[in-house]
Amino acid sequence: MEQVKVLIVDDEPLIRNALGTILATDAQIVTLDSVENGLKAVEFCQNHEVDVILMDLQMPIMDGVTATREIKSIKNSPAILAITAFSSDDYLVPVLAAGASGYLVKDTDPAEIISAVHAVHRGTAAISASVSSELVSAIQVAYRDTTQEVEDLISDLGLTAREVEILNLLAKGLNNPEISKLLKISETTVKTHMAKIFSKLEVRDRVQALVAATRMGLIEIPRDS
Structure with a gap:
């Protein structure tokens, strides 16, 4: 059975633990580590093989959008699934443009989070239904x-x-x-x-x-x- 190797990136320990607990319910998903900012995520990906990253967007030292852009410049880079408390287009379009394959809000159902991890690992995409209107506004108006x-x-x-x-x-x-x-x-x-x-x-x-x-x-x- 193929395993999906995941890195969790969030500055809140409670969120990192919660996401780790959710992912642990799926036998195919292995959480390699959890780190608290984008810089540590970039450094981890430079030294380890990662399949999928759950990436927070608002973090100290290096934010999720910058980290996504840096990681996607690495050869054979992992798929990145942005997961944040905000559904604002201030974050949505920049992280997608930086190379993320999906965007979930943190109140997403645990089963949907697991499905999204598998989806981006397969090369498809995942996006919370609750942010669809922001996607429309941000892209059609601004881009x-x-x-x-x-x-x-x-x-x-x-x-x-x-x-x-x-x-x-x-x-x-x-x-x-x-x-x-x-x-x-x-x-x-x-x-x-x-x-x-x-x-x-x-x-x-x-x-x-x-x-x-x-x-x-x-x-x-x-x-x-």
């Missing part, structure tokens, strides 16, 4: 690039009509099985399209694809009602 007509941009990127269709379904929150059922194509075909989308947008996963596509004005993420 959207409107310098080029969308149709021209789609052509320049080499995106097919089907790939744009899948991007829009992804923006609506559909997963691979749901997209497969709706479009009446196999899940394997969906995964193939998704891989081509990631390559053309030069991203690693679904969250980064949403960030890039929304920033460029290719899609719009529906706002929560």
Whole structure:
């Protein structure tokens, strides 16, 4: 059974202990260590093999966004799952842009935290539903690039009509099985399209694809009602 090696990064001992307790309920997850700031996280990753990091964002010495950027510059860097008490776009977009594959708030259900760890380890993404409106506001308002007509941009990127269709379904929150059922194509075909989308947008996963596509004005993420 493959083990997922996790590093916990948070300046609050209580939170580090709580996350460690949650992760210990999954036999596949091994918590390697817990550290109290971003600098120690960077140093740990330079000397140890880590699969996933649970990264707090507000910490002394080095914050989580800076640490994420530093760690993602390391060869074969681990997946990073931001986990914070704040759902503000002041933190959300910067940490995603720095290379995080997911963003959870600390009141997330323990089972969802475990699922998110496995998701980012597989190369997919995880994001709390409670921060979806902040994701919309932050990317569409602050990061959207409107310098080029969308149709021209789609052509320049080499995106097919089907790939744009899948991007829009992804923006609506559909997963691979749901997209497969709706479009009446196999899940394997969906995964193939998704891989081509990631390559053309030069991203690693679904969250980064949403960030890039929304920033460029290719899609719009529906706002929560």
